[in-house]
Amino acid sequence: MAVSNPFANLFGRSPIKPMQDHMAAACAAAEELIPFFQAVVADDWQTADTIQHRIAARENEADELKKNLRLHLPKSLFLPVPRTDLLELLSMQDAIANCARDIAGIMLGRKMSVPEPLQARMQEFVQSAVDAANQALKAINELDELLETGFSGHEITVVENLIRELDSREHRSDELEVEIRRELFAIERSLPPIDVMFLYKVIEWVGELSNRAQRVGSRLELLLAR
Numbered sequence: 001m002a003v004s005n006p007f008a009n010l011f012g013r014s015p016i017k018p019m020q021d022h023m024a025a026a027c028a029a030a031e032e033l034i035p036f037f038q039a040v041v042a043d044d045w046q047t048a049d050t051i052q053h054r055i056a057a058r059e060n061e062a063d064e065l066k067k068n069l070r071l072h073l074p075k076s077l078f079l080p081v082p083r084t085d086l087l088e089l090l091s092m093q094d095a096i097a098n099c100a101r102d103i104a105g106i107m108l109g110r111k112m113s114v115p116e117p118l119q120a121r122m123q124e125f126v127q128s129a130v131d132a133a134n135q136a137l138k139a140i141n142e143l144d145e146l147l148e149t150g151f152s153g154h155e156i157t158v159v160e161n162l163i164r165e166l167d168s169r170e171h172r173s174d175e176l177e178v179e180i181r182r183e184l185f186a187i188e189r190s191l192p193p194i195d196v197m198f199l200y201k202v203i204e205w206v207g208e209l210s211n212r213a214q215r216v217g218s219r220l221e222l223l224l225a226r
Contacts, residue, residue, distance in 0.1 A: 015073050015086060016143045022065040022090065023140045023216070026097035029058035030133040030209060036104050037126050041119045045111055052104040062097040066090055081147075081223055089219045093140070095212045096133050103205045112198055117187055121180045125206055128173040132210040135166040136217050143220075156224060166217040173210035177203060 032055045039048040069090060073083060106112070114122050139162040142155065149155045180203055188196045 014144070014147060015069060016147055018065060018069045018072075019086065019090065019093070019143065020141055022062055022069060023093045023096075023137050025058055025062040025065055026093050026100075027130075027133045027137045029055050029062065029097040029100040030130050032058065033100055033103060033126050033206075033209075034123075034130055036107075037114070037123050040107060040112070041114055041123065043113065045108070048104075048108055052108045055100050055104045059097040059101040062094060066094050085219070085223055089216065089223075092212060092215045092219055093136075096136075096209065096216070099205060099209045099212055103202060103209070106198065106205075107202060110198060112195070112202065114199075115184075115187060115191065118180060118183055118199075121176065121183060122203075125173065125176040125180055125203070128169065128176055129206050129210040129213070132166060132169040132173055132213040135162065135169050136213040138162050139166060139217055139220055146224075159220065159224060163217040163221050166214060170210045170214040173207060177207040 032051050036048055036051040036055065039045070039051060070087070073086065139159055142159045142162065145155045146159060181200070184196070184199060184203070191199075
């Protein structure tokens with residue numbers, strides 16, 4: 001049973017729930033990439049445009065939550081975790097939403113098609129990156145439990161297992177990135193060079209989405225070690 005933390009009660013509202021809300025908004029932006037790529041593959045640019053606007057709205061929501069949290073984050077020495085650590089974690093979470101916005105923005109702006117031989121693998125790759133982001137959200141959602149237990153006990157093991165699974169998902173995303181780059185290389189001579197250049201960029205950014213999710217987990221792991 002979780003033990004109430006007297007410091008959290010004494011020194012005001014915990015910043016943990018706003019951190020979790022921010023991460024949820026960032027992941028919601030990332031999740032929209034799944035139907036976005038489905039629309040791209042179907043050459044349905046009207047739907048893609050609608051989804052891109054949803055991604056932008058989610059990213060704006062995350063931005064507002066980030067600004068609010070930065071403005072109201074207490075400077076007290078009695079924060080449950082160091083203020084600088086929370087701010088760094090917040091920036092890493094925010095990068096997930098920014099990455100989703102950038103991917104959708106460049107693809108919609110250029111009406112980038114995905115070559116048929118890459119379509120299935122590309123959608124699997126996007127799904128793996130989104131899975132990594134959602135796994136990071138699961139870990140962040142344990143922050144309040146960690147606080148209540150004083151960053152000790154069984155809850156530490158729960159979070160460590162979540163982070164281990166996040167690392168595994170990010171590794172799978174890395175493997176898919178290598179595979180899809182190899183497949184693109186095999187057909188790139190048949191494609192317009194400028195399209196190839198931007199496809200490589202999109203592949204890089206999708207891989208970066210899972211990397212940023214992993215960095216959230218790594219930062220949380222550092223908090224556990226303090």
